[in-house]
Amino acid sequence: MAEAVPSSADFSATEIMTVAASRLLHDGTVCFVGIGLPSTAANLARLTHAPEVVLIYESGPIGAKPNVLPLSIGDGDLALTADTVVSTPEIFRYWLQGGRIDVGFLGAAQVDRFANINTTVIGAYDAPKVRLPGAGGAPEIAAQAKEVFIVLKQSRKAFVEKLPFITSAGFLDGGDAREKAGIPGGGPTAVITDLGILTPDPVTRELTLTSIHPGVTVEQVKEATGWDLRISPDLKTTEIPDAAALAALRDLQARTARAHGQSAGGEG
Amino acid sequence: MAEAVPSSADFSATEIMTVAASRLLHDGTVCFVGIGLPSTAANLARLTHAPEVVLIYESGPIGAKPNVLPLSIGDGDLALTADTVVSTPEIFRYWLQGGRIDVGFLGAAQVDRFANINTTVIGAYDAPKVRLPGAGGAPEIAAQAKEVFIVLKQSRKAFVEKLPFITSAGFLDGGDAREKAGIPGGGPTAVITDLGILTPDPVTRELTLTSIHPGVTVEQVKEATGWDLRISPDLKTTEIPDAAALAALRDLQARTARAHGQSAGGEG
Amino acid sequence: MALITPLREAVSSLVRDGDTVALEGFTHLIPHAAGHEIIRQAKKDLTLVRMTPDLIYDQIIGMGGVRKLIFSWGGNPGVGSLHRFRDAVEGGWPRRLEIEEHSHAGMANAYVAGASNLPFALLRGYTGSDLPKVNPNIRFVECPFTGERLAAIPSVRPDVTVIHAQKADRRGNVLLWGILGVQKEAVLAAKRSIVTVEEIVDDLEAPPNACVLPGWALSAVCHEPGGAYPSYAQGYYERDNRFYKDWDPVARSRDGFRDWMKRHVLDTEDFAGFRRVLAETAGPKAAGQEVA
């Protein structure tokens, strides 16, 4: 009767990141979905443990149930499967600013110690080294959703001590800086990476490694972080993706590849 | 070959008022239509000389082409015959405030010498003698349409020296008072009554009798006006309704009576 | 998530004494059944909000449940005055009615601002009108770019909004179509919401970009076929114009009004009961039974 225990060899780092992110979404949650990794994780949640999750995309679909992952934030499949499709102004005015979003699910180019996000520029704003795509919906999603999940791969280039530009607020300088700035939503509650899960300290709001993916060492995570990363004394090991979730994820990605011939995604 | 010249016995005072008002609407004009007499006149124009007039109702229909006169500002026939039906906020925001209305066509309970309108109260606001229905869409229609036509029956009670309450601005105190108040639209260009047509003096903006309906005397008009009415030195006699217009009006009213069992109309 | 629930329970649990309540409907889809239920349950000290208060507001006001009315046009469409409303304003009967009066543009923008979680609405409005003189909630702000003066009014944020719609699916998603008025904004501006519907279906079959309110954004959905009577529900039944005309003499007298309300509303169990009694007192055509 003993089953084989799955090992880290059975899934990729991206897969455990995606499955771990999807697990954070509860059934019935109203989720404002960024394109790319957030959209993959949110749809995986919908196809597995959270069939009643409500997915809202900034292009207008409310209650989207795409059969394949959207390549962009405004794919036709999002519109055809949604409960309704409203205008983009209405999404931002009545639904996000209206206070109806439980979880904002974002990607990022860079994050800092207090989970602030940069998607604008590397280098000086007026003389950029790399001009990134810009804010998109993120500043108001980060400010107004009741909580925010951020998903991105961990590296020293992405996890930096000080951002060159804060596009979207996490906890600003930490502590109660966010509340003092009058930002209504609760802010980031988890940063899910390919190495582990970081959550803000309840008081200082500094991102702390609270879960590490199996097979990853604390040294590896510290190495991939541009500041002296706090490690929770209570550090857990991330639950291994169960077979059903992995199968659902791979099916979804195979369907997507067949439909689009690619699997990345972006705004636009 | 001599045709009988129509005489005032061939049409009622209300009919010449309605036909005269309808004639002022040009083909292709975009008209924001108030319910009741304005709606009758605007639809008569559409059914006779101005088939391309665009009728917009505050309840949402744009390009309504009702087969019978609506009883209220939100009848189903308006929706079913319109080019599109938008929300009431959109009507006021994108279409009226957006500056897209050529003619605002209004009724009134009372008007004064400078074509200001009262539909709010007779007596003091806080201790009303008669509480009228209120503003409805009129204050912004009167302010924002490029020009305004007002249609109402003429009497001393309705044409008063001083309004107890200005619900919707005409020319305020006259002269350039309207422009000084920063009101964008051109204001009333005609007040059409059952006795004649009053138009504002180009400088003082005082309403002046410029056309009198056939069979009506200047004395009668003065008698029905609560101030010392200016009479144009160039006073014209209103053109008699032509047979086609009269027939169209009577057909429309007969169809309406059959459909509704009544012919009045109001907001709501 | 919207519970599909009987109207009596929805009104009982969601409408509270002292609440600010908007029963919206712009001629079309006026929630009369829900209004009657508010009267039957004798809700007190309400602040009612509506762009176009009509018969159902005349009834709630006449029964004494209303402290204040926020509105922009109050009348019996196609007929004339609302006599109970006028009596409350002119005569203070059965209690003095406080009024806060706007234009349609102001009210529509105030609902939009409420749905958008903004504290105030910004519009080009009220210029040259005396309304700002009698309504201290009409103020003016300056554009930080052009210096232009614009009107500002507080958002409408009802405790409860009540609307009627054509249909809902079993998950509580609601579709309305035709004249939409401000219903979507009124629902989204409110803390709680009740939607009565003509029918509950398996599939809304909503066209793309139709006006759909997702069930998860609503508090209660109630199956009340005919619930907009005597107004109309596009695709279901026409307005009963005779009821509007017949209302005028009923509402002119305080006693006549009270008797009528007792017999037709207070002494009936529900809206179906009201329709049955109305068929007896006014004839079946007046009760609209041939179309509902």
Place this chain on the structure above:
Amino acid sequence: MALITPLREAVSSLVRDGDTVALEGFTHLIPHAAGHEIIRQAKKDLTLVRMTPDLIYDQIIGMGGVRKLIFSWGGNPGVGSLHRFRDAVEGGWPRRLEIEEHSHAGMANAYVAGASNLPFALLRGYTGSDLPKVNPNIRFVECPFTGERLAAIPSVRPDVTVIHAQKADRRGNVLLWGILGVQKEAVLAAKRSIVTVEEIVDDLEAPPNACVLPGWALSAVCHEPGGAYPSYAQGYYERDNRFYKDWDPVARSRDGFRDWMKRHVLDTEDFAGFRRVLAETAGPKAAGQEVA
């Protein structure tokens, strides 16, 4: 009243050097054909506005026609960077591109304010972001009722807005459906407007409350089937993902870009000509001819 007119004439008469131009489309219905015509006619010193500048803006910017870009997210959706946009910002080639940068919420509200003839948009936005530090057009105002601090940004009021839609009738009434983005607002915010459409029909057969732009509110309607290629038009054709991917290497090099633009756009007569040449250079599938 919208004239149904060839695209070349519409662009020639309605888009002027120095204009502020919005070609809108949120992934769906992006007006590529009209963008190419702007390039062919070598319109100069444009201020381009768009929430999500993508390939067609990369092309117009790379050809040197743009002085300033007002935007909130610029990228190649699903692929990566816009290399011509980046080169203009990072490298000043072929000219320095001035940028005014917002969030999507800001831009969407600015279009709404423009369509509403308001001088500025009011929103809860930009809190905690560095954007207000680099964009002097993000200011803050106080609510005259609650004292709350709210963001204010100038309305977007383009000289011309260009969109693509599914169909128009012979009177120039336009129907679009599916992902609507900000197209309606962008058209109504503009002084002039051009709508390219997949087909011109006798009857729009628009559902109730569909997104219809009346012909009298538009300047020109142009029949350009396939005019949104390589983006998609719901109900007509899918997006050509291969074109988006193939664009990346083309746009990486200044010379490669110029050569490509000369061959595919400058040396072709119109969008049909572009599609024919693309079919030769990239194979018929890449030209999307199997779906258009």
